[in-house]
Amino acid sequence: MNFESQRIQQPFISDQSGNANEQSADGAAHEAQSALIIPVVLSGGGGSRLWPFSTIETPKQFLPLLDDGKSLFQQALDRVCDRSRFGHPVVVASIRHAQICAKALENEGEDVRLILEPCARNTAPAIVMAAAEVLRVHGDDALMLVMPSDHVIEDVNEFHAAIAKGEAAARAGYLVTFGVRPSGADTGYGYLHMGEDVAACPGARKVAHFVEKPRLEVAEAMVAGKEHLWNAGIFLFQAKTILDQAGELAPAIANAALEAVAGAKRDGICTVPDASLFERCPSESIDYAVMEQSSRVAVVPMAPGWSDLGSWDALATLLGTEKPVGPITTVDCESCYIRSDGVQVAALGVRDLIIVASGGRLLILPRGRSQEVKALLSAMDSMAA
16 A cells, blocks of 8 residues: 555635535535434454454454354444445554455445554544544534444344434534443443433433443342443544544543544555554543543433454354354253364363364363453463563
8 A cells, every 4th residue: 555644634614705506505415414424433453352263363353253254344334334324434443454444345435434543542542533534524513423343233223223313412412322221230341320311312311420340249230220221332423522522531642643643644545643643642442531521421222132242252142052163063062152163173071161263272261251361361471471
């Protein structure tokens, strides 16, 4: 890719001297464009908790983990492919995965945007850079739908219905998040405590407070009370709103991210922020940096069959344990999730295990402990050092 430096300019504002008919046509075109929701797909995650299938070279969002054979990244794009409602997406990904993303986006044409991070800095800087791009291209009124690229949503119609409920609140200046109605007391998710209704925005409620991943007894009490939702990490807001709030609540992140994208190099659909400037940006999630501090957060409850596939346990729950994946033989095994991408696996008389083989690597652990894979990888790195 032949990148060239390009300072990002502010959106063009016309004067009052043009032809009235031309101004009217331009205004109608801008209004139609602004009515679109611009998807922002975040794809910078490493997916280490699904090791050994998910690796730094090919993290989980680019893998066909489900039965339809599509990657999670492609599924995320498919959810927002209706161009009568959604604009062409802005994708934020690691520069390491530039070719994978570009290939997946090749049918999107020249209007798609691919921001390639030179290093990992979490979701707050990624969203600030995407907002600057959306504001530059689509103007002040544009709405952004921010979605991780590695989640599962089984009921897309329900998801779209929730987006429609959130639009009025987002256009009224709220930072809208989407909360999933819990199916159980899961300690692997953060929770949102719902507050009062948002005036004139049916279906949206203010967020009373955020709850970090709770202990089991706390999660059970919250689920029983029916006023808490899982935090899905999916957002809807105007580009100008998130930039204003980030500038006020996380100025170090906002300034560094905006400077980095202002000094970006561009080649076709690809934008690479200035590496030296981006490296100085604090690494923080949008939840910690902005959402948990803002007084302008609303939530739309939904139940679209959502999972963040954050662990092998989550995948086992979604797909079930009855059908092993790959060349696997089992005898007298019960409640085991077993998967291989080529290595012959045989299991006899084991219970409640996760067994995953990929690329000469083998993972074995009890079901219920797959959230600890990151710790296991850290231990492996320490032994290799």
